[in-house]
Amino acid sequence: MKYQTVIGLEVHLQLNTKTKAFCGCPVDFGQTPNSGVCPVCLGLPGSLPVYNREALNSAIKLALAFSCQIQEHTKFDRKNYFYPDLPKNYQISQFDLPLSRNGYLDIASEGKTKRIGITRVHLEEDAGKLIHETTSSLVDFNRTGVPLLEIVSEPDLSSPQEAFDYLTSLKNIIEYLDVSDCDMEKGSLRCDANISLRPEGVKELGVKTELKNMNSFKGVKDALTFEVGRQTELLEAGSAMSQETRLWDAQKNETVSMRSKEGAKDYRYFPDPDLTVFIIDQEMVSKTKAQLPELPQEKMQRFIRDYGLSEYDAKILVSSKKDAEFAEECIRKYPGKDKKIMVNWLIGPLLSEANSRKLNLCQLNVNKDELISLIEFVENQSVSHLSAKLVLTQMIDSAKGAALIIKENNMLQISDTAELERIIDQAILENEKSVSSFKAGKTNALMFLVGQVMKKSAGKANPKVVGDLIKRRLT
């Protein structure tokens, strides 16, 4: 029996506003517990909430970036439940009139483009942090009240890989919007997953399992992969499955059931009487839409169109906003007619340097003018491509300019035919066998001979010129 996987993801995103959702406590509160709090976020008796204008703006931006429909009349509701990290024992959230609905995110996964529906994006506030000790639990309210967005996807994801790709694309766009640090390790992006399996061809959804406690995109993928395996086994054995919540254990690489809670929770949602309605009219929407930056998809298309990049290369460049900006500036500044030359340097040697140092392109601190200068050395045959790559490494390590490094290391190519003829003479003398091979028609032998010249000249000979000279000599 073949089973189809159905996955939906719920992402909680911390906004990077300066202050909390409903009070002026700074979001960046430092290490001391309970030092970034006030009567409002502590939920002290008598305190009242007032919503952060910047948070609303960021939320509308994000909703528009995902093509959601903005709710013209939106409001906050109270979600009532008891937990020590929730000072008021209710969370200010949104229930039936969320900020936005019915959006989508197009992802490229496993060679295809797929549209993943976004059910809703709504506003809420974060809870505090709990530390569990042996006989007690400790509460730190610094994080309560930090503004959150909840982004809920439709159950349109069909594999753990798609889930991973969805998260990567989501993060990419959020990064471009600059509304959140979206760092799973720091907790500014959190993700829960819902997964169910159904026999292929069946329309009804299977029994849903909720997965929590994944701390990275890879963790999400691994947890989902494990679940697919676990659930397939259960279904094939004919075991009954019940709706449950499971926690991902990254050490053991497995999901563990949380002790089942008392049925469905009754949150007793009702409109929060302490907050007014928010009317988001067409004018506000248009104004915010105009403020949206160029998003990754758009930029990618533009790079393909304007700079002749391949889709593959363009995708690499836009995967980081700062890298895309750096790359574009380099391309713009490059004076040569063929921009592809600069592009190849960016995608090739620079990206390679970045990857080996585990940095982004823009973090290499390469001076754009120096880079252009280096490329020009190569283009006018003064320096070999091989040497230039070494120069680049040194430019990054020492922050010295290209010309200086080339001079210091004596890397200028020898293109002077007279000098080259002398070295070629030597090479021919020492490698009679290769000479005979070449004369006999083996073209590899030419490569070998060129290589020998390169060696004797400590890499400084211009290999193209050498090749031509040898060919003329021997034929």
Add this chain to the structure above:
Amino acid sequence: MAIDKETVKYVAHLARIELEPEELEKLSRQLHDILGFIDKLSALDVQQVKPASHILPISNVLREDKPHTCLTPEQALENAPGKSGNFFSVPKIIE
């Protein structure tokens, strides 16, 4: 509408209030009477009426994203029935 003891017990649990059996008994009777009285509302036809979630015609009340002075941990913890260093302390949460 009748409200039975089971419902009162469930609702008391939602509200995290422990009720003694006599309390449960008494409360159930009283709530039953009160709800009976409240039921006169069901006689009204309110289909076309908008709910008055807010009595004031104000909207879009927002504040600027500017930081204020926070409380110190000492101030925050001043009234705490249980604390440990700069944390509030509560009995262990048993899932």
Add this chain to the structure above:
Amino acid sequence: MDLNQLTAHELLDKIKSGETSAKNILASLYSRIQRIEPKLKAYARVKADNKPDFIPQESGLLSGLPITVKDNICTKGLNTECCSKILGNFRPPYDATVINKLKTAGASIFPLKANMDEFAFGSSTENSFFGPTHNPWNLECVPGGSSGGSAAAVAGDEAIWALGSDTGGSIRQPASFCGVVGLKPTYGRVSRFGLIAFASSLDQIGPITKDVEDAAILTRIISGYDPNDSTSVNQDVPDYTASLGKDIKGLKIGIPKEYFVEGMDPEVKSGIEEAINKLKSLGAVSNPVSLPHTQYAVPVYYIIATAEASSNLARFDGVQYGYRAKSESLIDMYKKTRAEGFGEEAKRRIILGTFALSHGYYDAYYLRALKVRTLIKNDFDAVFRDFDCIVTPTSPTSAFKIGERTADPLKMYLSDIYTISVNLAGIPAISIPCGFTKEGLPIGLQIMAKPFNEEMLFKVAHAFEQNTEWHKIKPRI
């Protein structure tokens, strides 16, 4: 007359002329409290050797004049417990906005807080954790509630003036029972920041005073837009004292027929009728009007108010402040703390409110109540199109005996019938003394006006007051 027997405006004149100071006024209050507080019990947490060493800052408009504050309004560094066990020893690290405004105006905050029904749940102050307050006119009677302590203190001259809070009549009804003036401002007129919430869409802080002029002065000081309260309205605050001393010729008064029904105390009925005649003799014109949804006000209130309260009171759980029961686990701590910390009425309302919001009942109860609330508001809007104000009794009876209604919660709820609609509609209303029963218990006259028209209330109330002597009569304790 002793200093403590005077009104705020009389004392302010004396302070200005150098005749007295806030220090002397305080001494006069302490001495009064020493003598009669054991009988009245208007204040919470009074110690036997009570002589707080409190030195007033004698500056600003009010020159240090002391004001008594209800125990549900946050006063920094001063215990604010809503007269509940569960908030025992809570000292807020901040002042309510109204307290800030009073301090800026030069008031001193009296160091004893006024007694009240726990969390404002009640109409008699019998639900206080500290025991009931006694009515200065008859110590066997309740002072009304939930601001019974504030009203009794003012009536008994243990306070010059006081702040109360009103969700369903909690300022007006005790003012009526105690023969003093009590005003509930328009919803949104006065900031709720720092008022420990009962029902967020209904609560307002307001003055309880010896006469209308004091109420006008105090209302002006505490009113105004507060950026910390999303439900506070950004509208200029007029000088309400400018509405005093005006004549009311030609003023159109509506008398709702639904407020003069069976069960009404005949003495209250005749007292109100006489008061209306007095207003007519001053030139006002009265006509019957109808507020057809009046009979639904009490049930609507008891759904909306308890639903909001059940959520507002969820934070009282022993975690951050107040009472915490001995317990082994967290869930135990929640359940026992709230079982032991809340009084009976609080538990009853929280459970009723939780029920009204719970799955399966939300539409039939909460949502329906919100819709009927719209109908009630529409009733008032319609009347105010043709009338300047509405006049009614404040309460169907005068003060009842302590213990008389505690066995039947429903009977207690029904006594709010005249005050409750005002909160549901969000309009302002004032209660002023207009007579006494044969037994010497005060009768209160209620005047209602359209939103943000407190000026109308002061105009009519002052005209009535200045042409009668009721406000000059004091209880003999």
